Amino acid sequence: MTEKGSDSCLICGQKSLEPLIFIPDVPTLCNRLYASEAEARNAPRGDIRLSYCPDCDHIVNSAFDQARVNYDGRFENTLSFSPRYRQYAEVTADRVINRYGLNGKRIVEIGCGSGDFLRLLCDPGNRGEGYDPSQPNSRSAAGHGSVEIIGRNFAVEDAHGADFVCCRHVLEHLPKPMDLLRRLRESMAIRADAVVFFEVPNGLFTLDRLGIWDIIHEHVSYFTPSSLMRAFHNAGFSVCSADSAFDDQYLWIEARVATQPAAPSALPKRPLDGLYSSFCARFAEKVAEWRRRIDLLKSNRRHVVIWGGGAKGVMFLNLLRVPAGAGIDWVVDINPRKQGHFVPLTGQRIVGPDCLLKDLPDLIIVMNPEYEREVRSMIDDMGIGCRVVST
Ligand SMILES: [Zn+2]
CATH class of the missing domain: 3.40.50.720 (NAD(P)-binding Rossmann-like Domain)
Structure with a gap:
């Protein structure tokens, strides 16, 4: 069975979503490598149909079609060749290493790509396991630590007993992001001090600052600060810290297994109605310009x-x-x-x-x-x- 996009909110389940924009006929997988112009011109096509949830500010692509998306060995999105990106990754890794005392720990990364970020996390002396179906199996030293890359999809059991679980730019690709978060929380429940760190593109940046070139078929979800908080809260995590980064293009969140869920009223929500209602016109204007x-x-x-x-x-x-x-x-x-x-x-x-x-x-x-x-x-x-x- 293949997964199709949902017509209800993937985070809070709200059934009546508001239409945001329809973009037909785009590549189904932007970061896939095509070896010839002819092959590229015949790449699989799909549509993007975005709707937003008035309850939690989440944005959903209901035209997503997993049957046309394959993250195999021809998927390539490494950003580490850029000095600016490397600097960002190093600062981020240092922050979580220091904040959570990551030394002598077991770290699991979901969707680790070539493992560059995991190697930064393991540098002080941690054992890293990264899961990614687009990579071959490998084992390497990383500073005082070590990294093993396992070339398959992550299964929640892999996080059992881990000290720190990291997942960057994966959650927005999943047809059922709450399934991963809920099952991950269950798998991690034996360790109340374990921490998860997730990073996603910032949907608010797309809406507000018209980062429209980030709208791609393979993103099923666009998280805003409000919907990201809601997702972790609803999955039973207690949020330690969350913020935007990389000139507001990304959102990150750090959370622990919650022993006592926070009250829903504590969750921030910014009124975004004006941004939503004007988005389609502003999008068309920017493309036309x-x-x-x-x-x-x-x-x-x-x-x-x-x-x-x-x-x-x-x-x-x-x-x-x-x-x-x-x-x-x-x-x-x-x-x-x-x-x-x-x-x-x-x-x-x-x-x-x-x-x-x-x-x-x-x-x-x-x-x-x-x-x-x-x-x-x-x-x-x-x-x-x-x-x-x-x-
Ligand atoms: Zn919602």
Whole structure:
């Protein structure tokens, strides 16, 4: 049986959700590698239908279709090649290591990717186990600790007796996020002092600051601060701390198994009605404005490249409906595993920064403003003096 998107709230169960936006015909998996332009242009397509819950401020993609999403060995979303991202990951790891005294502990990570974050957590002398079906099995030293990567889906029993469970940018991909949280809480109940640390994209950033290139088919959920708190509370956790990070693009939460659930009235909720009701119009305006800019650049024969071949770059090209050959031909990415591959549906080639020296660009569009400074510094070092803007 395959999982389809839900028509009710995945967090609080509210049945009458309000429609937010419908986006047809987008790649079903942005970070999958396509080896040829033809294969990329024929990548699986899906729709996005977002609704929001007036009770808990959660946003749900009811058009999600798990049958079209496969996180296998051709899934690649490592961000650790960016110095800015590495700095963020190091600060985050240091914070939880110090706050929860992580030394000589057993740490489990759900969806660990290549294990870079888990290695940071294990550095002081912890034993890490990371679960991820897109990775091969491996074992390695990590500073004073060790990391084992297990190339399969995490099962809640894996967290039994763990001191610290970490899960970053996974919960929003799950058709039933509350199932994971509730069963994880049960599995961890033997250790009242055990801590969970979760990080997700910030749905409020998408709504409020129009981070619209983060809206992707494979995100079933968009958590806001209110719905993230509600999720952990409803699953029986007691929230230790929660905040936004990375210029508000992410939300994180740290929680323990609750012995006494907090009163629901203690949960914060910010009135978001205005943001929801204006979102569809603001979304369309932003897409149309970029479309005009790209058309103008094309008619002036400007050489424009995108910097960032992750979800944001893929969705920028797909929402603007700019196929390769129609104004933007290259997407630059510093992750060597992405280079030589192609953007799903629109078909642009993903290249390394060195390619820019062969055909100097007039304009670089940086998909994530957080990386603009490092992009400027990199192209300065290469002697490329073109304009750089962020979306
Ligand atoms: Zn809800």
